[in-house]
Amino acid sequence: MPRGYDCLCHPGYTGAGPCIDFDECVTDPCHPNAECTNTEGAYRCECKTGFWGSGVVCQDVNECLSLQVGCSENAECTNSDGSFSCVCQDGYEGDGQTCNDKDECSQAGICGAGASCVNVVGSFHCACPVGYAASSQSAGCLDDDECATGNNRCPDDSTCTNNDGGYTCDCPAGYQWDSAGGVCADVNECSDPNVCSQHSSCANDDGSYLCVCDVGYSKGASDICEDVNECDEVADEICESFVAVCINIPGGYTCQCPEGRYLDGFLCVEDATDCGANNPCGENSICSLEGGDYTCECDDGYFGTGQLCFDKTTACRAGIVSQSVNCTTSGTVRLSSSKPSLLILLVILLLTLFLFH
Numbered sequence: 001m002p003r004g005y006d007c008l009c010h011p012g013y014t015g016a017g018p019c020i021d022f023d024e025c026v027t028d029p030c031h032p033n034a035e036c037t038n039t040e041g042a043y044r045c046e047c048k049t050g051f052w053g054s055g056v057v058c059q060d061v062n063e064c065l066s067l068q069v070g071c072s073e074n075a076e077c078t079n080s081d082g083s084f085s086c087v088c089q090d091g092y093e094g095d096g097q098t099c100n101d102k103d104e105c106s107q108a109g110i111c112g113a114g115a116s117c118v119n120v121v122g123s124f125h126c127a128c129p130v131g132y133a134a135s136s137q138s139a140g141c142l143d144d145d146e147c148a149t150g151n152n153r154c155p156d157d158s159t160c161t162n163n164d165g166g167y168t169c170d171c172p173a174g175y176q177w178d179s180a181g182g183v184c185a186d187v188n189e190c191s192d193p194n195v196c197s198q199h200s201s202c203a204n205d206d207g208s209y210l211c212v213c214d215v216g217y218s219k220g221a222s223d224i225c226e227d228v229n230e231c232d233e234v235a236d237e238i239c240e241s242f243v244a245v246c247i248n249i250p251g252g253y254t255c256q257c258p259e260g261r262y263l264d265g266f267l268c269v270e271d272a273t274d275c276g277a278n279n280p281c282g283e284n285s286i287c288s289l290e291g292g293d294y295t296c297e298c299d300d301g302y303f304g305t306g307q308l309c310f311d312k313t314t315a316c317r318a319g320i321v322s323q324s325v326n327c328t329t330s331g332t333v334r335l336s337s338s339k340p341s342l343l344i345l346l347v348i349l350l351l352t353l354f355l356f357h
């Protein structure tokens with residue numbers, strides 16, 4: 001029999017007779033990123049970890065904006081729906097919370113041929129020896145073309161030539177590359193004693209040198225210094241003015257008097273043998289003249305300078321000269337070529353004292 005009333009269950013309950021709790025969670029009343037919890041007469045929506053909101057609406061939390069997220073300072077934080085991740089940056093290795101330098105050099109062959117690996121914090125580089133450069137890490141070391149890159153110290157007036165591992169500067173003729181000064185320096189060709197031929201001397205010059213012939217020599221056809229025959233030139237006239245004959249000698253010339261003449265000052269004169277009025281000889285002395293030279297010779301039995309002649313018998317008997325002068329000495333003195341010796345003069349002095357005492 002129908003009742004005259006209906007019983008309506010409170011919200012959250014259901015049932016025709018006694019009201020029993022209704023499990024709202026079976027109708028998915030929460031946001032997909034929320035947890036639904038059924039309660040007596042109601043339910044609760046709570047956003048899942050990594051989301052925030054009412055539970056009916058849940059939004060992703062960007063953990064990377066928080067300083068407390070815990071990524072290493074050498075890691076990249078990446079936000080994702082409901083979560084995040086810490087990934088070590090290039091050059092570091094670890095779990096993202098802790099990132100340590102990666103020693104790339106422990107990896108064989110990381111640098112190309114000829115290069116050495118240098119590990120640094122967060123990175124590494126490949127070093128090449130001087131004269132080489134790496135276009136990329138894996139390319140290895142290739143010769144640096146210093147002439148093309150301008151990485152050279154060749155002076156402007158030189159030619160740069162590249163070679164493997166280096167370069168050369170070729171200076172103009174007469175100059176050589178001075179790497180210390182970075183200039184093309186003059187070559188001192190004269191330091192080679194054989195650079196000039198015989199009868200010449202070397203004079204260094206900037207960029208060149210000269211071989212200067214010695215006096216009396218001049219350059220011949222083969223650039224060798226040859227003796228000048230002065231007798232073919234003015235010397236012949238000079239000698240002729242002496243009434244002499246010009247004789248060419250290596251490096252010079254000489255004027256030679258003809259037979260029977262001798263050079264007296266600047267003239268070849270007749271060779272006289274008579275001492276004449278100019279006889280310089282003293283008593284008991286014979287004068288002779290040859291080639292302009294007077295010779296005084298003490299007579300037999302006399303000795304002395306020729307200008308002063310003393311009786312040898314008297315002197316020897318006196319015993320003054322017997323020990324120092326050969327009592328058989330003729331006493332010949334060539335006045336033009338020698339002077340009386342000190343000894344002879346001493347003897348004469350003693351003899352003079354003896355005779356005139």
Ligand SMILES: [Ca+2]
Pocket residue numbers: 091101102103104119120121122123124
């Ligand atoms: Ca490293």
Ligand SMILES: [Ca+2]
Pocket residue numbers: 131143144145146162163164165166167
């Ligand atoms: Ca080079």
Ligand SMILES: [Ca+2]
Pocket residue numbers: 174186187188189204205206207208209
């Ligand atoms: Ca020079």
Ligand SMILES: [Ca+2]
Pocket residue numbers: 216227228229230248249250251252253
């Ligand atoms: Ca000559």
